[in-house]
Amino acid sequence: MTEFDPEQFRDLAAGLRRMHEPGIAVPPEVDRAILADVRASFVARRRKWAWAQRIGAGLAAAAVLAIAVRFFVPMGTHRPAMPAHSEVARVGDVNHDGKVNILDAFTVARAITRHEPLDRAWDVNGDGVVDQKDVDLLAHIAVRTSPEGPQ
Amino acid sequence: MGSQFPHDTRSDEALIAALNRGDASAFDAIYYRYRDWVVRLAHRFTQNEADALDVLQETFAYLFRKFPGFILTARMTTFLYPVVKNLSIAARRKRERQISDETAPDPVAPTVASDPAQIRSELALVMAALPEAQREVLLMRFVDEMSLAEIGEALGIPEGTVKSRMHNALATLKADARARRYFEK
Numbered sequence: 001m002t003e004f005d006p007e008q009f010r011d012l013a014a015g016l017r018r019m020h021e022p023g024i025a026v027p028p029e030v031d032r033a034i035l036a037d038v039r040a041s042f043v044a045r046r047r048k049w050a051w052a053q054r055i056g057a058g059l060a061a062a063a064v065l066a067i068a069v070r071f072f073v074p075m076g077t078h079r080p081a082m083p084a085h086s087e088v089a090r091v092g093d094v095n096h097d098g099k100v101n102i103l104d105a106f107t108v109a110r111a112i113t114r115h116e117p118l119d120r121a122w123d124v125n126g127d128g129v130v131d132q133k134d135v136d137l138l139a140h141i142a143v144r145t146s147p148e149g150p151q
Numbered sequence: 152m153g154s155q156f157p158h159d160t161r162s163d164e165a166l167i168a169a170l171n172r173g174d175a176s177a178f179d180a181i182y183y184r185y186r187d188w189v190v191r192l193a194h195r196f197t198q199n200e201a202d203a204l205d206v207l208q209e210t211f212a213y214l215f216r217k218f219p220g221f222i223l224t225a226r227m228t229t230f231l232y233p234v235v236k237n238l239s240i241a242a243r244r245k246r247e248r249q250i251s252d253e254t255a256p257d258p259v260a261p262t263v264a265s266d267p268a269q270i271r272s273e274l275a276l277v278m279a280a281l282p283e284a285q286r287e288v289l290l291m292r293f294v295d296e297m298s299l300a301e302i303g304e305a306l307g308i309p310e311g312t313v314k315s316r317m318h319n320a321l322a323t324l325k326a327d328a329r330a331r332r333y334f335e336k
Contacts, residue, residue: 002298016274024200
């Protein structure tokens with residue numbers, strides 16, 4: 001028997017339970033309201049959670065790619081000229097800091113997650129929609145177009 | 152625990168895992184499994200039916216805001232107890248601010264039943280005379296059916312302190328002629 005076992009104090013325990021029986025019957029409409037309320041907020045949070053996970057995975061993949069290129073692309077390797085650099089860089093420089101890096105991908109990803117207004121210029125892949133595909137492409141561009149290497 | 156889902160035999164851990172995966176049926180199961188426990192505890196602290204129902208709603212809103220990603224590291228009642236207690240105390244303080252200071256009871260101490268029929272109960276009178284800390288552990292053990300370890304965890308005190316309060320509370324009750332009959336075999 002455990003210490004202070006209710007069975008050992010059966011009458012006392014029964015007396016206390018009778019004292020504190022709530023006598024409150026929760027109305028079904030209260031049940032429905034509570035469940036509807038939490039379900040609605042849960043669905044909204046799951047959406048944000050899913051986006052956060054996708055962004056996290058995308059950023060992690062971009063970081064891995066960046067590290068791999070930095071360490072495995074020998075110095076001095078001829079890189080084919082990319083006359084479209086300036087054009088791509090202009091397209092990729094989402095946050096207008098003069099650089100094309102992973103922060104540009106993050107800027108678009110964050111705007112999507114927060115349901116903020118999306119700039120049509122961010123439609124990097126030209127499919128008419130600013131979405132995760134543009135984020136992924138920006139991450140890819142950031143790795144390939146940085147003159148200093150991946151950032 | 153009251154439940155309108157007697158056929159849902161999933162453990163709390165399984166329900167939480169299901170909720171984390173977005174399984175909507177797990178909502179209802181957890182809610183109905185703990186609804187009556189929460190409302191009874193809330194009523195014990197607030198002594199007001201409307202406040203108890205508000206606390207019920209706030210408690211489950213608080214719980215479900217933790218999903219997805221929630222990890223249950225103790226029994227659900229151990230987790231919910233301080234939530235219900237704090238929300239109930241807040242509800243009582245809010246109500247008491249609306250009442251004249253002259254009539255407001257101690258805003259911190261949870262009271263014994265205020266129902267006149269229960270007040271007349273000798274056990275209620277003896278319980279009301281106990282220090283609040285002792286009364287609380289006694290009720291958590293015998294009414295809420297929590298273990299000593301769970302009580303300690305819910306209140307943030309060592310198990311030894313729980314035992315000490317239980318011992319002192321029972322000794323006081325046993326020594327009181329009005330409550331002695333509850334200890335007679």
